[in-house]
Amino acid sequence: MKRMVPLMKALLCWCVLCEFARGVRAQFPRACSTVEAIESKRCCPSPSADAEDACGARSGRGACDTVRTDTRPWGGTYTLRNVDDRERWPTKFYTQTCTCFGNFAGYDCGECKFGWTGPNCNLRKPPVKRKNIMSLSVEERQIFLEALQRSKRTVHPQYVIATEHWLGLIDRETNQTRFSNISVYDLFVWQHYYSVRDTLLGPGRPFKGIDFSHKGPAFITWHRYHLLSLERDLQKLIGDENFAIPYWNFATGGSECDVCTDELLGGEDPSDPSLISPRSPFSDWGIVCNSLDDYNRLVTLCNGTREGPLRRGPKERGNITLPTKDDVHSCLQLRDFDRPPYLTNSTFSFRNTLEGFDKSDGELDSAVTGLHNLVHDFLSGTNALSHSAANDPIFVVLHAFTDAIFEEWLRRFPKEDSFPEEMAPIGHNRHFNMVPFFPPVTNEEIYIPSVELGYSYEIDLADAGQSSAAFVVAGSCLALLVLILLLVLYARQRRRREYEPLVSSGYAAVKYTEDA
Numbered sequence: 001m002k003r004m005v006p007l008m009k010a011l012l013c014w015c016v017l018c019e020f021a022r023g024v025r026a027q028f029p030r031a032c033s034t035v036e037a038i039e040s041k042r043c044c045p046s047p048s049a050d051a052e053d054a055c056g057a058r059s060g061r062g063a064c065d066t067v068r069t070d071t072r073p074w075g076g077t078y079t080l081r082n083v084d085d086r087e088r089w090p091t092k093f094y095t096q097t098c099t100c101f102g103n104f105a106g107y108d109c110g111e112c113k114f115g116w117t118g119p120n121c122n123l124r125k126p127p128v129k130r131k132n133i134m135s136l137s138v139e140e141r142q143i144f145l146e147a148l149q150r151s152k153r154t155v156h157p158q159y160v161i162a163t164e165h166w167l168g169l170i171d172r173e174t175n176q177t178r179f180s181n182i183s184v185y186d187l188f189v190w191q192h193y194y195s196v197r198d199t200l201l202g203p204g205r206p207f208k209g210i211d212f213s214h215k216g217p218a219f220i221t222w223h224r225y226h227l228l229s230l231e232r233d234l235q236k237l238i239g240d241e242n243f244a245i246p247y248w249n250f251a252t253g254g255s256e257c258d259v260c261t262d263e264l265l266g267g268e269d270p271s272d273p274s275l276i277s278p279r280s281p282f283s284d285w286g287i288v289c290n291s292l293d294d295y296n297r298l299v300t301l302c303n304g305t306r307e308g309p310l311r312r313g314p315k316e317r318g319n320i321t322l323p324t325k326d327d328v329h330s331c332l333q334l335r336d337f338d339r340p341p342y343l344t345n346s347t348f349s350f351r352n353t354l355e356g357f358d359k360s361d362g363e364l365d366s367a368v369t370g371l372h373n374l375v376h377d378f379l380s381g382t383n384a385l386s387h388s389a390a391n392d393p394i395f396v397v398l399h400a401f402t403d404a405i406f407e408e409w410l411r412r413f414p415k416e417d418s419f420p421e422e423m424a425p426i427g428h429n430r431h432f433n434m435v436p437f438f439p440p441v442t443n444e445e446i447y448i449p450s451v452e453l454g455y456s457y458e459i460d461l462a463d464a465g466q467s468s469a470a471f472v473v474a475g476s477c478l479a480l481l482v483l484i485l486l487l488v489l490y491a492r493q494r495r496r497r498e499y500e501p502l503v504s505s506g507y508a509a510v511k512y513t514e515d516a
């Protein structure tokens with residue numbers, strides 16, 4: 001029996017590795033960065049040593065297939081056609097990709113869908129728990145911070161970035177493609193930049209009315225997937241399938257950045273408060289993808305070169321205060337996920353309110369900056385520009401909390417189905433493939449409860465603010481009334497002892513936000 005242990009460990013290790021160390025969803029797989037792949041527009045690699053086994057077809061994992069894209073009309077300000085490489089994503093690059101069967105996933109069908117595990121991807125993965133960054137143990141905090149540092153240093157094992165505009169992707173002189181290695185964390189930054197960048201119409205002629213990840217319904221699904229991808233990359237990097245990123249409960253209503261300490265995501269440099277303290281390893285983080293105007297002028301893409309230090313703006317912050325618990329509670333009352341015109345002027349839209357263009361009760365007030373947007377403004381510096389905001393590691397924990405609020409909303413309104421199929425801005429229709437994730441994944445596939453995607457939040461958004469305090473008071477009164485009633489009943493019919501379920505169901509109907 002004892003001799004079995006090392007063998008079993010080795011087997012287990014092998015299984016974890018073989019399931020774990022394969023390609024994921026994001027920019028372009030290195031395997032498809034060749035001239036042949038770009039010229040044939042075919043990205044169907046093999047997940048095994050057998051190079052001919054495209055998409056793992058021989059073991060029934062998937063098949064090489066024509067990419068499906070959204071064909072419904074879009075709305076919004078982008079009215080041009082066929083001038084942006086992100087239209088009908090990813091068909092400007094590849095028209096054939098792996099379609100994976102069952103729970104298989106990845107660009108070569110070599111891994112499992114989020115939320116599944118095992119050699120055949122048929123076992124539910126127990127959800128990893130995303131916790132409050134303030135309640136992590138010293139050890140958990142170190143693991144998270146060290147994972148971030150490693151992700152900044154380590155070249156992404158599977159994905160490379162395009163460094164040129166799609167028409168110039170092949171250098172005809174050298175007959176080589178223009179792709180570049182990038183670190184795991186910088187890929188995360190690049191993806192965000194790529195989704196918000198302008199359309200390149202010519203030297204210094206950017207078209208700015210386009211954004212595949214903000215100002216529309218995909219804001220929520222896009223950022224959810226973005227975080228999931230990073231979380232899986234970090235899990236692989238540290239070899240722990242159960243690792244979860246933490247969240248930052250920014251709804252403190254305060255004027256201090258409580259995660260901006262050297263123990264967490266970096267304090268202020270005393271000699272220049274816009275820089276990170278030299279005592280924090282984040283002070284060495286060089287930012288990427290910040291020079292949007294240069295890329296527009298040169299008609300090129302961010303190539304991942306470091307462009308200076310991370311900055312936060314305690315001066316610009318001025319008297320801005322963070323959102324409050326009441327703001328969170330208030331946006332969670334909005335029943336509609338989104339509402340026409342699915343833009344920044346949508347009213348009583350949960351998405352637009354959480355994103356921060358409406359007041360927290362959903363009313364439109366163009367002077368207002370709320371929730372998610374307000375936190376970016378509060379942090380300021382690198383955080384204030386959407387193309388470079390993801391450079392700050394605070395982005396990870398800020399968006400985890402934003403996602404936790406969405407998860408609570410989804411729990412409250414599970415039947416709510418107002419994610420639009422059409423007339424949302426480009427990239428935001430329900431069946432659009434989110435840009436630039438690869439292999440293709442639609443907004444709809446991510447608009448599901450987080451446990452189905454393999455994670456959950458250790459959070460209780462029930463006690464968010466006064467209005468919910470009122471709820472608790474009302475709830476307690478109701479519970480007391482029910483209790484008195486039951487006691488009366490009990491006194492009358494002593495033999496019947498079914499009051500407990502009655503009490504708890506009466507209570508549950510009021511305290512509906514427990515156990516998020």
Ligand SMILES: *[C@@H]1O[C@H](CO)[C@@H](O)[C@H](O)[C@H]1NC(C)=O
Pocket residue numbers: 035036175
């Ligand atoms: C460029 O390289 C690819 C393979 O790498 C080859 O198939 C193709 O013929 C080459 N084209 C030219 C013009 O040399």
Ligand SMILES: *[C@@H]1O[C@H](CO)[C@@H](O)[C@H](O)[C@H]1NC(C)=O
Pocket residue numbers: 155157181
């Ligand atoms: C890119 O990274 C891969 C894997 O780490 C490595 O094999 C390759 O040589 C790198 N390419 C360049 C141009 O640095």
Ligand SMILES: *[C@@H]1O[C@H](CO)[C@@H](O)[C@H](O)[C@H]1NC(C)=O
Pocket residue numbers: 291294295302303304305
């Ligand atoms: C990368 O981009 C920067 C800024 O746009 C540019 O200065 C640099 O030459 C580029 N590097 C390469 C290798 O293309």
Ligand SMILES: *[C@@H]1O[C@H](CO)[C@@H](O)[C@H](O)[C@H]1NC(C)=O
Pocket residue numbers: 318319
């Ligand atoms: C915050 O500062 C602005 C000007 O910088 C001022 O107009 C505003 O009244 C201030 N708000 C509060 C709440 O102090």
Ligand SMILES: *[C@@H]1O[C@H](CO)[C@@H](O)[C@H](O)[C@H]1NC(C)=O
Pocket residue numbers: 077341343345
């Ligand atoms: C919302 O904004 C869009 C684009 O700016 C504009 O065309 C539309 O008229 C606005 N709708 C409302 C109801 O304000």
